[in-house]
């Protein structure tokens with residue numbers, strides 16, 4: 001290291017100065033120093049630097065704050081926290097029993113197993129209007145985002161990648177729909193796909209194509225992703241369809257579940273119908289053996305349904321017959337002269353339903369008028385707000401405990417609202433599109449649904465981040481879990497009150513959503529960049 | 542307080558004597574507070590950390606090995622606590638280990654050596670220190686304030702013993718940059734992007 005005419009480097013100088021060299025090297029360095037002006041000078045300078053550094057550090061520059069004059073008390077039982085925990089638990093319980101369980105029960109009644117419930121969640125979330133107009137830009141966005149995610153995954157250390165892949169695979173496996181492998185035929189349109197009349201598929205059929213015509217018969221289920229789908233043949237299993245336009249002219253023995261801009265049913269469906277559509281048409285010739293669950297902007301309902309009808313529709317024009325009960329929520333309900341409802345009819349809406357004198361109703365229609373906005377005079381309203389606060393607090397707490405670094409990073413990113421909100425707008429529409437396209441194209445339905453659920457979680461978490469940020473502004477940035485919980489609790493409470501304000505509330509909710517989402521995305525972007533540069537540096541070394 | 546006195550008071554603390562604990566606290570609170578103040582740039586953080594550290598000390602007193610200096614043990618507890626706090630905020634800074642070796646091989650130039658030998662106002666040094674990356678600041682404080690050994694520093698910061706010298710020297714370079722003209726830029730390059 002240091003022969004007589006070879007100066008030692010600065011690290012060695014520092015180690016010598018601090019007595020950290022082993023005996024041999026120290027002797028060598030000492031010998032060199034005795035004869036070398038340059039190295040002696042360096043050592044002197046390092047020594048001086050140590051001196052002023054120590055002086056600056058040990059200086060008694062400020063007195064100990066009065067707060068620290070006495071030893072800290074052992075923390076007393078914190079009633080506030082216990083109350084918050086209790087409330088949070090009650091909130092979670094209420095959400096579960098009030099919303100999740102009835103939802104599952106209702107879905108199971110309508111012929112859904114728990115497994116399919118996830119599909120349903122995905123469908124309902126992915127419902128948005130007029131996606132055809134945005135399709136090309138979304139495809140671009142999706143490709144870019146998926147590319148970034150792929151780079152991020154691949155750039156990470158291998159074992160991390162394996163871990164993520166394992167988790168994702170497990171998720172995908174758990175969520176997997178009727179397994180596409182094995183007993184199914186998979187067809188890719190080029191760009192269109194036609195199953196000719198007279199042909200028969202003996203198994204399930206999975207189709208991805210621009211235009212799809214099913215003129216032949218399918219013995220199993222038909223799963224189709226396509227811009228336009230026309231089914232003229234006989235499908236003996238279920239139809240699961242994602243499409244812009246979906247027309248069913250042939251009989252379906254099983255269930256019909258679709259996510260589409262428009263759906264027209266012109267023949268018999270043996271079991272149940274579940275549809276998310278902008279425009280829904282049930283032709284007068286059409287029949288449904290089971291029940292119909294409908295989420296639509298416009299619904300023309302002229303056919304015959306053996307079971308119940310449950311509809312969320314902006315406008316529902318009912319002129320067909322319903323064997324069971326009808327439960328309708330919407331803005332407008334028109335019951336025509338041909339209509340017949342054997343069971344009870346319940347309607348929640350903003351306008352009185354228009355019922356034709358010719359209509360046959362098993363019992364008088366029960367109408368609940370929905371007021372615009374919340375009912376501020378009701379106790380339940382406030383109770384619900386408090387429980388919702390408790391639930392979000394519990395969620396935030398879990399987030400804080402399992403991912404503290406991510407948590408504080410995102411909260412810090414909230415400091416610049418404008419870029420975050422801008423990015424949030426982009427992502428709010430972009431991410432479901434990505435998840436949706438992921439379903440169709442690259443990674444398969446299970447993973448697409450998994451990412452969609454993550455997206456819903458991310459949306460819910462936005463209030464936690466913005467709330468924490470707000471809490472920090474109000475309470476200051478104290479260290480430790482206690483102050484962090486206090487910030488979270490206060491911030492969420494303020495947001496909750498804000499969202500209760502008339503007119504301003506919904507707008508504030510929306511801005512908070514965008515803000516938090518953008519901040520979250522910025523952190524992920526930063527992580528990606530850091531991971532990329534780390535692995536680039538590792539590769540270069 | 543002599544060594545024997547300290548041992549007696551500590552024994553009283555272990556026996557649950559609040560007055561003895563108050564005595565220990567009064568004697569060491571200032572040192573620990575100042576340590577926290579150097580390591581955690583925000584004043585409130587340092588105050589919180591001081592309280593938390595003493596609560597921890599009270600719980601962990603049983604693990605104190607009386608053959609070692611009590612203050613050194615306190616600093617060890619304090620540094621672990623503060624480092625955890627910092628790491629919880631910026632967890633990914635741990636990956637910096639890879640570029641520890643990016644140090645200039647040649648000696649600092651003559652003007653730099655003059656500058657190193659000159660006096661520097663403590664206030665400015667402390668302000669510059671607060672702007673350093675967490676690990677660099679921590680290393681300097683552990684060594685030149687708490688007077689920890691290289692082994693203890695390595696243990697606290699989770700690096701190998703051989704890296705401590707490099708870590709300290711790099712921190713000094715960053716401090717020189719931060720104190721010197723236009724220093725703020727040079728620091729940011731040393732920090733995680």
Ligand SMILES: [Zn+2]
Pocket residue numbers: 006007008032036037038039040
């Ligand atoms: Zn030399």
